Amino acid sequence: MAHLSLTSVGKTYAGGVDAVRDVNIEIADGEFIVLVGPSGCGKSTLLRMVAGLESVTHGDVRIGDRVVNRLEPADRDIAMVFQNYALYPHMNVRDNMAYGLKNRGETKSVIAERVAEASRMLELDPYLDRKPRALSGGQRQRVAMGRAIVRQPAAFLFDEPLSNLDAKLRVSMRGEIRRLQRRLGTTSLYVTHDQLEAMTLADRLVVLNGGRVEQIGAPLEVYHKPASVFVASFIGSPAMNLIDARVEAGRVLVGSHDIAPAATDAGPVTLGLRPEDLSLASTGLPVAVEHVEELGAQRIIHGEVAGQPIAIADSSASELGETVHVAATPGKIHLFARDTGRRIDLAAAATGLAHAV
Amino acid sequence: MTDTPIADMPDAPRRSLSARLSDWYFAETPNPAKRVQFSRPLTPWIFLLPQLAIVVIFFYWPSVQAVTSSFYIEDPFGFGSTFVGFENYTDAVTNSQYASTAWFTALFCVVVTALSLGLGLLLAVKADKVIRGAETYKTLLISVYAIAPPVAGLIGMMFFDMHMGPFTKLFAAFGYDLRVGIDYWDTAFALTVIAVWKQIPYNFIFFLSGLQSVPVSVREAALIDARSGWRRFKDIILPLLAPTAFFLLVINITYTMFDTFSIIDVIVKDKPANNPMTLVYKVYLDGFKGNDIGGSSAQSVILMIVVAALTVVQFRFLERRVHYG
Numbered sequence: 001m002a003h004l005s006l007t008s009v010g011k012t013y014a015g016g017v018d019a020v021r022d023v024n025i026e027i028a029d030g031e032f033i034v035l036v037g038p039s040g041c042g043k044s045t046l047l048r049m050v051a052g053l054e055s056v057t058h059g060d061v062r063i064g065d066r067v068v069n070r071l072e073p074a075d076r077d078i079a080m081v082f083q084n085y086a087l088y089p090h091m092n093v094r095d096n097m098a099y100g101l102k103n104r105g106e107t108k109s110v111i112a113e114r115v116a117e118a119s120r121m122l123e124l125d126p127y128l129d130r131k132p133r134a135l136s137g138g139q140r141q142r143v144a145m146g147r148a149i150v151r152q153p154a155a156f157l158f159d160e161p162l163s164n165l166d167a168k169l170r171v172s173m174r175g176e177i178r179r180l181q182r183r184l185g186t187t188s189l190y191v192t193h194d195q196l197e198a199m200t201l202a203d204r205l206v207v208l209n210g211g212r213v214e215q216i217g218a219p220l221e222v223y224h225k226p227a228s229v230f231v232a233s234f235i236g237s238p239a240m241n242l243i244d245a246r247v248e249a250g251r252v253l254v255g256s257h258d259i260a261p262a263a264t265d266a267g268p269v270t271l272g273l274r275p276e277d278l279s280l281a282s283t284g285l286p287v288a289v290e291h292v293e294e295l296g297a298q299r300i301i302h303g304e305v306a307g308q309p310i311a312i313a314d315s316s317a318s319e320l321g322e323t324v325h326v327a328a329t330p331g332k333i334h335l336f337a338r339d340t341g342r343r344i345d346l347a348a349a350a351t352g353l354a355h356a357v
Numbered sequence: 358m359t360d361t362p363i364a365d366m367p368d369a370p371r372r373s374l375s376a377r378l379s380d381w382y383f384a385e386t387p388n389p390a391k392r393v394q395f396s397r398p399l400t401p402w403i404f405l406l407p408q409l410a411i412v413v414i415f416f417y418w419p420s421v422q423a424v425t426s427s428f429y430i431e432d433p434f435g436f437g438s439t440f441v442g443f444e445n446y447t448d449a450v451t452n453s454q455y456a457s458t459a460w461f462t463a464l465f466c467v468v469v470t471a472l473s474l475g476l477g478l479l480l481a482v483k484a485d486k487v488i489r490g491a492e493t494y495k496t497l498l499i500s501v502y503a504i505a506p507p508v509a510g511l512i513g514m515m516f517f518d519m520h521m522g523p524f525t526k527l528f529a530a531f532g533y534d535l536r537v538g539i540d541y542w543d544t545a546f547a548l549t550v551i552a553v554w555k556q557i558p559y560n561f562i563f564f565l566s567g568l569q570s571v572p573v574s575v576r577e578a579a580l581i582d583a584r585s586g587w588r589r590f591k592d593i594i595l596p597l598l599a600p601t602a603f604f605l606l607v608i609n610i611t612y613t614m615f616d617t618f619s620i621i622d623v624i625v626k627d628k629p630a631n632n633p634m635t636l637v638y639k640v641y642l643d644g645f646k647g648n649d650i651g652g653s654s655a656q657s658v659i660l661m662i663v664v665a666a667l668t669v670v671q672f673r674f675l676e677r678r679v680h681y682g
Contacts, residue, residue, distance in 0.1 A: 053577050073577075074584040086574035090596040099592070100582035147578075 002064035002154040010058030030185045036198035037208035079148035080157040087132040094128040118146040158190040229341040245271035255306035272334030275313040281327035427654035445655035470609040477560025502558035510623030513551035538628040545633040567601035
């Protein structure tokens with residue numbers, strides 16, 4: 001077990017393409033870090049650089065106190081769980097788990113003990129003599145986990161380990177991974193494109209976009225205070241409404257509608273409103289209703305305000321007219337600079353001023 | 358994908374070849390609905406006729422001919438034949454020249470198969486790692502396969518020519534007098550080199566495609582599990598290549614026993630000395646050059662039995678140790 005640190009890590013491919021740029025992350029011992037972002041954001045490349053499967057072209061990767069940039073994957077004291085499990089098809093479950101240990105020269109009794117422990121933990125005992133092809137997807141996934149666990153590595157690396165499973169199994173495996181990681185206390189780096197998986201698993205999230213880190217923070221911190229328009233749109237489901245607005249004389253305006261006070265300079269801004277922070281009201285921002293998604297517990301009302309799309313999560317059952325008026329929960333609005341997309345800190349202005357829209 | 362645990366799926370029990378054959382013969386069709394019914398019993402035979410005719414005319418008929426004529430001594434001019442029982446067989450087996458040819462064939466098989474499989478695998482492993490110019494490299498290696506065996510023999514003969522062949526000159530530079538066509542082992546060496554050279558591309562193609570079907574993630578997992586490249590190759594890559602290797606082993610043995618005929622013909626034909634040859638070439642030589650049809654037939658029947666035995670051995674003993682992913 002060890003801490004992990006990435007210092008201005010970057011990856012430039014032979015063609016001059018920057019897949020990862022200037023990433024700085026300090027990961028504490030035992031922390032569960034999730035790298036999340038859309039496909040092509042460089043999250044897998046970053047993970048593979050830590051694993052040693054991709055070369056590091058800039059910066060330093062440290063595992064514990066060692067710079068591992070030039071070490072072979074087998075010398076880095078890591079274990080990796082692959083998306084398609086990557087089990088050895090000609091070995092049975094027991095040999096699959098034992099192979100890495102054998103190569104490290106562990107004694108037979110140590111190997112047997114660790115395999116037994118891992119298989120008990122993962123409930124793999126009945127399958128130890130099976131070949132991978134005689135296992136179901138979930139069982140294969142657990143064998144892949146077992147192979148990682150028996151090594152007792154400094155860090156676990158997960159590369160989208162659940163994306164080949166069906167939705168129901170994914171949820172239960174998600175819980176299982178979290179429980180195991182808590183129990184073993186092993187530092188973990190986990191890559192996913194699924195923001196829900198990221199939110200539920202992570203101690204801290206690293207949101208990546210175009211090879212750069214957009215934001216690092218605890219899931220709720222990222223949810224409540226997205227650092228940029230990108231993070232705001234990526235984290236949360238349904239996605240945050242992003243509406244062109246402007247600030248005039250200390251007020252945020254959408255079209256001619258006054259939304260909230262804003263202690264910031266006058267000029268164009270992007271206004272972020274989470275669907276769940278909006279509610280129907282008798283007066284307020286007028287929304288032309290386009291269609292409604294019924295989800296049972298709530299409904300998502302899709303509409304248009306000042307020519308821009310907006311979604312409202314509504315749990316009332318009231319009749320909807322062609323136009324509804326919505327109000328934002330006070331203090332739950334987000335402003336982003338129109339040019340840079342970065343968050344404008346409104347904390348000072350938002351607190352203590354209860355404003356219906 | 359649903360997560361149905363496959364809890365009680367035992368491995369198929371190991372059963373003898375004869376048991377499997379009898380099952381296949383006596384068993385009911387697994388899906389009776391699929392059994393095709395013909396209103397006239399002769400119809401299916403008419404459909405089968407063209408294929409059966411080819412098999413009978415070109416395979417069974419000559420085989421039967423060979424077996425029958427192996428029991429006769431035929432007049433060299435074809436005027437008559439005398440039944441002699443097993444005399445042709447005893448003559449062949451007790452003949453010292455036959456024994457030495459048999460030994461050479463066995464040695465030739467082992468050496469050529471081992472070398473062409475080994476070198477094919479080595480080149481494929483190296484080609485698999487080439488990134489720049491990979492296509493050119495592969496094409497160059499594979500192109501040798503397009504050369505017909507007699508042409509390969511001719512090219513080999515030029516290289517090993519006693520007066521102007523570059524290989525002869527190369528050996529001469531080291532003080533060795535290479536006399537292909539005169540010296541028994543020099544000729545054997547030349548035959549082996551040509552036969553291996555001709556077969557490498559074939560093995561190369563199959564090994565390369567076998568290597569490329571090993572999933573990248575499995576290789577990467579091995580990279581994390583094992584530090585030594587040789588270990589990874591031996592423990593992970595090689596077992597996954599085993600089905601390919603088994604197939605190639607069968608093909609290569611067949612190749613060395615039968616398809617090297619034209620290479621041997623080009624190198625050995627009209628050479629005065631006692632030169633090495635395979636059993637197949639001896640069958641041809643005794644039958645068509647020596648006009649001893651009976652003896653030649655007996656030899657080819659022995660060859661048939663050897664091949665049948667070899668096939669059974671290969672499938673019964675080797676296949677069990679081969680992992681089919």
